[in-house]
Amino acid sequence: MKIKNPNAGALTNFEVLDFLRSRGASRDVSRVLAPVAASEYKVYDYLVETPACNLTREKINEFLERCKKYDLAKAELLNIINIRPSQTVEIYTIIEEMDSRFDMPIIEELVELVEEVLPPPPGQPNAEGGTDENEEENGEGEENNDENEAADEEEPETS
Incomplete structure (x- = not known):
């Protein structure tokens, strides 16, 4: 190579x-x-x-386009895309001199933009309020519990 x-x-x-x-x-x-x-x-x-x-090139391009108004450095944008902060406290660790560069409403707007455009990581609640992985695990667990209860009911009691 x-x-x-x-x-x-x-x-x-x-x-x-x-x-x-x-x-x-x-x-x-x-x-x-x-x-x-x-x-x-x-x-x-x-x-x-x-x-x-969960990312796509289209989502990254949309995010970069919508972030132009914030005048962020390339490294800051890269870290936001990689980390996907979902709270203002997380943004503070990524953007240098945050307090002197941005007002609180703009910081909150940036966090909302991240949550809106970039998809959540695996295991975090999706837009519908649940997680894909947990729903599958709970579904399987409930079926197993129902089967176990049915098996307990079928067994005759012995004294």
Whole structure:
């Protein structure tokens, strides 16, 4: 492999995840068949648990377009996309000199923009108020409990 343009810029977690997927990384049990190194699988396994797994290029472009009015640095935008802060306190750790650059209503507007445009990470409530993973787990658990109760009712009592 020849590097054409070293240090061309920082990548978002989504771009790294997309690259690993294009190389064949997945949660499939046949990992040995893909031309992906073990270290790349570790990165992949980490990234699928972050907000990057639910992002799309369209969402990132929409977010970048709508953030132009805030005059944020590239590194700040990159960190917002990667971390997906959902509270003002989280934004303070990403944007330098936040208090001197922005008023509180603008900070809250930025947090609302993040929540509106960037999808939530896995395991967090979605727009409908539930989580996909928890609904599946609860659904399975309820079925098992019903089966166990039915089995208890069928067993004859012995004295």
